[in-house]
Amino acid sequence: MEKLIITAAICGAEVMKEHNEAVPYTIEEIKDEAYKAYLAGASIIHLHVREDDGKPTQRKERFKEAIKAIKEVCPDVIIQPSTGGAVGMSREERLDPTNLYPEMATLDCGTLNFGGDEIFINTENDIIFFANTLNEKNIKPECECFEKGHVDTVNRMIKKGIIKTPTHFSFVLGVNGGMSGESRDFHFLRESLPENSTYSVAGIGRYEFTLAKEAIISGGHVRVGLEDNIYISKGVKAKGNYELVEKVVAMAKEHNREVATPAEARKILNLKVI
Numbered sequence: 050m051e052k053l054i055i056t057a058a059i060c061g062a063e064v065m066k067e068h069n070e071a072v073p074y075t076i077e078e079i080k081d082e083a084y085k086a087y088l089a090g091a092s093i094i095h096l097h098v099r100e101d102d103g104k105p106t107q108r109k110e111r112f113k114e115a116i117k118a119i120k121e122v123c124p125d126v127i128i129q130p131s132t133g134g135a136v137g138m139s140r141e142e143r144l145d146p147t148n149l150y151p152e153m154a155t156l157d158c159g160t161l162n163f164g165g166d167e168i169f170i171n172t173e174n175d176i177i178f179f180a181n182t183l184n185e186k187n188i189k190p191e192c193e194c195f196e197k198g199h200v201d202t203v204n205r206m207i208k209k210g211i212i213k214t215p216t217h218f219s220f221v222l223g224v225n226g227g228m229s230g231e232s233r234d235f236h237f238l239r240e241s242l243p244e245n246s247t248y249s250v251a252g253i254g255r256y257e258f259t260l261a262k263e264a265i266i267s268g269g270h271v272r273v274g275l276e277d278n279i280y281i282s283k284g285v286k287a288k289g290n291y292e293l294v295e296k297v298v299a300m301a302k303e304h305n306r307e308v309a310t311p312a313e314a315r316k317i318l319n320l321k322v323i
């Protein structure tokens with residue numbers, strides 16, 4: 050089986066220090082959380098950034114500062130800025146970090162309810178616009194799918210040549226408004242992918258580690274992090290992203306799956322070797 054790529058989603062746009070003190074806001078905090086997650090075994094950092102007061106932002110300058118700080122301590126790590134940003138941001142705002150030409154970025158592949166009155170909007174035209182932007186800038190998309198219709202959308206866009214192959218998917222399961230993170234949901238999605246695809250799974254909340262195990266066994270890859278889950282075990286808050294990554298590394302060991310370095314992850318994902 051291919052080595053396991055672990056992505057650390059270190060802060061997201063929604064989770065706050067009130068939920069878990071380790072959620073990073075400042076550049077220094079973002080750097081530290083990324084570095085510790087990398088040392089624990091993460092080869093990709095899925096990156097959102099915050100202003101110092103915790104407000105989510107997609108400002109290119111803030112991403113630039115964060116990426117520079119992270120690269121100072123772990124120069125080889127793969128940085129994957131979010132183009133999802135936070136609910137309600139405009140297309141242009143969300144795409145601002147792509148002006149830094151990162152090697153990867155997320156591509157959100159459909160609209161969904163996001164809890165309460167919130168709707169995370171990704172119309173068909175949005176997806177096409179985002180995909181074309183990433184293609185023009187030579188940025189590998191990670192196609193974030195929150196339910197089966199999003200996978201079908203990607204499959205249609207692959208046929209039209211809008212999304213390139215081999216395609217990398219991320220199943221984000223268990224969002225309040227998206228598909229649940231039961232085992233059968235995961236396997237349904239995994240079995241719906243075109244040949245030669247790669248995929249990672251991000252289980253939200255209590256699904257984080259049950260789905261990590263399913264992915265480890267099935268040959269998929271895993272995303273964990275405070276963006277998705279703040280607990281290391283039932284009722285016990287994680288001390289930082291590194292603890293969540295360490296737990297996945299231990300699970301991989303238990304199932305005889307080796308963990309990929311960033312260089313190995315680049316090969317698996319067909320990224321340029323740097």
Ligand code: KMH
Nearest residue numbers: 062131133134135136155
């Ligand atoms: N914060 C969510 C609204 C992504 O990073 O591409 C969107 C999100 C997805 O987190």
Ligand code: ZN
Nearest residue numbers: 061131133276
């Ligand atoms: Zn995200």
